[in-house]
Amino acid sequence: MNIKKLSFLVIVSLICSCSNDKGSTIITIKNSLEFEREFETVELSKSDLNIENLDNICILNTETNTLEVVQTVDNDDDGNLDVVLFQPKIKANATAKYEVVLIPESEQTETQEWCYSRFVPERTDDYAWENNRVAFRTFGPVAQKMIEDGVKGGTLTSGMDAWLKRVEYPIINKWYARGVIEKGAYHKDIGEGLDNFHVGVSRGVGGIAVKTDSTYSVSKNFTAWKTITTGPIRTSFILDYADWDANGKVIKERKHISLDYGQNLTRFNVELSGTDKVSVGLTSHKKDGEVTTNKEEGWMSYWEPFDDSELGQGVIITNPKRIIAFDNYLTDRKDESNLYVQSNVSRAFEYYAGFGWKKSGQFETKTDWNNYLSRFSNCLQNPLEVNVVTPSK
Structure with a gap:
């Protein structure tokens, strides 16, 4: 398990020096539904990102210039991190862009273990x-x-x-x-x-x-x-x-x-x-x-x-x-x-x-609860559209 979050000050000092010299990996996420979406987890593997090591990986919101909270996971317990998780917040019928950045682990701070x-x-x-x-x-x-x-x-x-x-x-x-x-x-x-x-x-x-x-x-x-x-x-x-x-x-x-x-x-x-x-x-x-x-x-x-x-x-x-x-x-x-x-x-x-x-x-009423289930199901049937463009090696 590896849990990471970075402050804005860290971004300012390290983004330029730690980005891939051959270009950045850009993640584009589209919400095709009529309402804003959050608390949906995007899961990206090493192969999705065309990267061999997830130890130092962070994800920058290019609109706000702030880093997302991310979590990296070793799914198969082989000692190597397999996937990175984050939860974008995307407006109705909108698209958001994120950049993969590499920041030394020594500059990272831990987040709350909510889950x-x-x-x-x-x-x-x-x-x-x-x-x-x-x-x-x-x-x-x-x-x-x-x-x-x-x-x-x-x-x-x-x-x-x-x-x-x-x-x-x-x-x-x-x-x-x-x-x-x-x-x-x-x-x-x-x-x-x-x-x-x-x-x-x-x-x-x-x-x-x-x-x-x-x-x-x-x-x-x-x-x-x-x-x-x-x-x-x-x-x-x-x-x-x-x-x-x-x-x-x-x-x-x-x-x-x-x-x-x-x-x-x-x-x-x-x-x-x-x-x-x-x-x-x-x-x-x-x-x-x-x-x-x-x-x-x-x-x-x-x-x-x-x-x-x-x-x-x-x-x-x-x-x-x-x-x-x-x-x-x-x-x-x-x-x-x-x-x-x-x-x-x-x-x-x-x-x-x-x-x-x-x-x-x-939830105050049965209607509130049922609406939550309906909306959750709607999101499952219409997942966020994730596109990753990686730099050529």
Whole structure:
């Protein structure tokens, strides 16, 4: 991992001396939609930029003459940086230009790790992740074994838990530290939010299932984890699962999970075999929420009363053409009521899932939340158009 941000003063002194003598690499980004776009991550590889080493790379906004916040990532854990990330802000129907500049690492300053994740052994074996807007966690093999052995305090689920934060700064380490001192302390809101979202065996916010006739089969807890990156723009990690049974089918599952700055939705890229159909779920809790589905745009929403506030959950299927059906599955069995979207699946399947809590001040109404999902989907279907022109060598 390498996290970088530079001050304007550094730019003034170093831009001229550190640019490529044979010409600069220019990145042109076009927004073809009718609204301004921000908090969308552009990802560029070494081959995209025609550069062999990303250690000193920075990106200059040519209009404002300021440097973008960037994050470089070693995706394959081979010790070499593979991609650079940044989030341009581009007006409606507009184009923006950026220049790649090289600045010595000694002149760079670190930025805030807004996007963070880690394994949490002090709370059994959770894996938790967050950005400046939302936080999540899910549960590992020790928590599963505790349930299977009848030990109090375990958790058996592959559902995704939501931590309802209402501050921008990171809270994962702080809340877990409170939990060590006082058991369950993060179930109380002392001004930052709390964990009052019940998962149980439900799908939580975006867990998956395989449907056979009218029955849904699910995996158990994750068995292994691997953190890829944390930083100002993205955290990403991998969760592996033991093979699981879906009415005689052996399902193999691995999740590549990432969360970017400024977004309420986690991206799930799932490697899946043993089935050609998969369902993504949102827990229905007390079954008193309002369901909205939009097959054309590829999303579903569940807006519910939630303690002294309201909560919206949502799923967006990256490729809406794969959607088969929606199912508001209600049952008397504890925690098994979920709103599902079923989709065709090949070896890899991508979707986004997340939430918006009214008390955070991010969304006031169901309409606000649904509009967010619709706009997010619109951006997925009309990605920023990125063109890179590199100097000849």
